[in-house]
Amino acid sequence: MSGNKDSGSNKELAATFTPAEIENRLYKKWEYAGYFKADSKSKKPPFTIVIPPPNVTGSLHIGHALDHTIQDLLTRMKRMKGFEALWLPGMDHAGIATQNVVEKQLAAVGKTRHDLGREAFIEKVWQWKEESGGAILDQMRRLGDSVDWDREAFTMDANLSKAVLTIFKRLYEKELIYRAERIINWCPRCLxxxxxxxxxxxxxxxxxxxxxxxxxxxxxxxxxxxxxxxxxxxxxxxxxxxxxxxxxxxxxxxxxxxxxxxxxxxxxxxxxxxxxxxxxxxxxxxxxxxxxxxxxxxxxxxxxxxxxxxxxxxxxxxxxxxxxxxxxxxxxxxxxxxxxxxxxxxxxxxxxxxxxxxxxxxRLSKQWFVKVAPLAKAAADAVRDGRVKIEPEEMSPRYFEWVDNMHDWCISRQLWWGHRIPVFYGPNGEVIVCGPDENPPAGYTQDPDVLDTWFSSALWPFSTLGWPADTDDLKKFYPTSVLVTGYDILFFWVARMMMMGLFAMDGKQPFNVIALHGLVRDQFGKKMSKSRGNTVDPIEFMDKYGSDALRFTLARGANPGTDQALAEDWIAGSRNFATKLWNATRFAKLNGATVEGELAKRSDLNAIDNWILTRLDQVITSADELFEKFEFAKACELIYHFTWDDLCDWYLELSKATFAGNDATKSQRVLGEVLDQVLRLMHPVMPFITEELWCNLTGKESLMITDWPKSDLSSQDQGSVELVNMMQEIVTEVRRFRNDQGIKSTAKISAKFTGLDKVGLSSYEPSLRHILKCEDKSANFTAKTQIGQVIVEFDLTGAIDLVAERSRLTKDLEAAKKDRDTAKVKLDNEGFMAKAPMDVVSEIRLRLTQTSEDIERLTALLEKLPK
The missing domain is CATH 3.90.740.10 (Valyl/Leucyl/Isoleucyl-tRNA synthetase, editing domain)
Incomplete structure (x- = not known):
């Protein structure tokens, strides 16, 4: 696809950020351009994730949203880093769940599956699947999943079914599948x-x-x-x-x-x-x-x-x-x-x-089982010898506890929907297993049961790549790079994929890393459940706040292997963060920020520009390391504070005087560079807003086909960091002083700065005055504050109501003295001290310290007020 001029840098950004206006349009753009497709013939190094296949009956729940956010984050990042990235989507046929759905439909018209017969019932299930199944796939698009839709798989597809029959026969021939009477979990309703x-x-x-x-x-x-x-x-x-x-x-x-x-x-x-x-x-x-x-x-x-x-x-x-x-x-x-x-x-x-x-x-029942002992040992050895790494490493003992003590696996189910067990019985008790291209002799009848859904999904990392055929996809993308999943199915699915992958692929593991995340709980840390009434619908949150806000909230809470709490307020906060970034980009465009041309030499830049570039290099380096270590929460926290605090609250404010002047060319290029790199860094987590802003800022086609940001720590300018730190101290202290004096943050006052030359900030006085709303007018300076060697004097005439302010401070001082005296009386009372609990005594002592500090502060403020 050629350059997308619609999102070029000459197009003005809307005044407000409205996710619904960009998300569907951008996803269609990506999909149409083929950005999600992976090429098995590519010379690029491969990066592969197979999606944990959701049930065909399912819809996107908050656990899926977390799981998919992490997988998309990794996939988008690796694409930008130059990998041939394949994120393979698909669904599980979900034997019991799907059969139940269709049986309920039949029950509504007074029929059972037995009224239809096996073949007609299965045909009915396929019809339901085509018409109503897979709603979750469209919801994945809403979330921004950059999956290769051309490779979409379903566990009942012909090629995946062939893989099931093949591995069943191989296991049977190795005497790893047998039939016996054992105690199993039996559902008297599902039968x-x-x-x-x-x-x-x-x-x-x-x-x-x-x-x-x-x-x-x-x-x-x-x-x-x-x-x-x-x-x-x-x-x-x-x-x-x-x-x-x-x-x-x-x-x-x-x-x-x-x-x-x-x-x-x-x-x-x-x-x-x-x-x-x-x-x-x-x-x-x-x-x-x-x-x-x-x-x-x-x-x-x-x-x-x-x-x-x-x-x-x-x-x-x-x-x-x-x-x-x-x-x-x-x-x-x-x-x-x-x-x-x-x-x-x-x-x-x-x-x-x-x-x-x-x-x-x-219930005691004759069922088909997998003899897991040798398979489980191989699965344990693959982790112990380092072929497969579990992240976080602390989860490894749990994995070993399961695979080292695994019971034989019951794989037969008394259902009609699923992969029918390829075992045939002869008229004289003969038993044969037929592979995918084999037919039983005449007179043989097939076992009526189907295989456990987990049997086919255990083959997912290689069956989806074409196994048992030796396909280009299998050669390029197996073993897969990382499996992202919740720790709650470490045994039920992950261990089984390990066993089957190692068996089918001659000891080659199905994935190199198992990245485990926790569960999403409510804001109070309780497990979500319908009975508690505390479940959340990610679609509703995306409708209300946008997909990026939900994704960022989930990623920001994703510490490896640890559960996370989720509250709607936090998603609203992420939406505010997106709006902050939107407004920063609008400001940049309105003030001539550009990505064209080379950056000026660091030595030719002012301290504010050098500082933000230094911080940018530090953040890119640290965030990149954290993403690679699956420390998504820490990486997102780092990016959040850099963007909100360093870029928006400090750099833009300190640079406004420069942008308002006649010599802003260097700073315009710096601001463009910072936004360019930050949007690249944030793209894997918040793909929609970053794509819209980056294309608008740069005039280029798409973030998805640009490079991952690079840092240059050799260009660090510690001197600029120290200068900006001093500016921040001055601004913080003056703002505190104004607040203490009751001066509105929007009010302009006259001020005099002394000592800026001593700390190297003489040339930055306009920036300080601009951000602090301090005018340079001759005046009667009656109050002052000091920050190190810098003194700032103020003319408060007309800025405050001196009578009202003195009355307010006096009232606060009297209240503080009363609180202090009450605390002292209690602490001086021996009887009270002998009986009072230690936590009560500690609280009173803390109150005494705080009120004493308040008295000192309020007294100083009163003394500073003009007489």
Missing amino acids: TAISDIEVDHKDDSGEFVSIKYGDDDVNITIATTRAETMLGDGAVAVNPNDERYKHLVGKKVLLPLVDRMIPIIADELVDPDFGTGAVKVTAAHDANDFEMGMRHGVELVIIMNEHGVMEGTGTKFDGMDRFDARKAVVEELRTLGRVVSEKRPYVHAVGHCQRCDTTIEP
């Missing part, structure tokens, strides 16, 4: 196994019941929150070191209600300090019980069907919902005199399905 990450643990109010098992000869008391599962008990377990129960180990005890004799076993897994120290072992309905059951050969008794209804117990409780059965069982035990104690309400953590909020039921 499928679900992964750990799809289980939300919430505090539920239940009851903790102690029940006597056995009779007078052999009896033992257990405690449980799930009384209904006792109908499936296969044993009672105690700790082998628990002296209370050693004499019972090896004996059998009567299981009430079903009148079955079950053994008492000893296992280290039992906590002797929990409850009665004896636990029921329901091996088919509890993960820990299953482990103990396998060790001790405990009978596996299934007492519940897939809907959470009691079944096969041979008791009157069959046919009851599990929660109704829980109440009925306790009532029956109470009647039989077997309830030893009851504690209610008993609040404890209970797993709920993330999609439908149904209470999860641990």
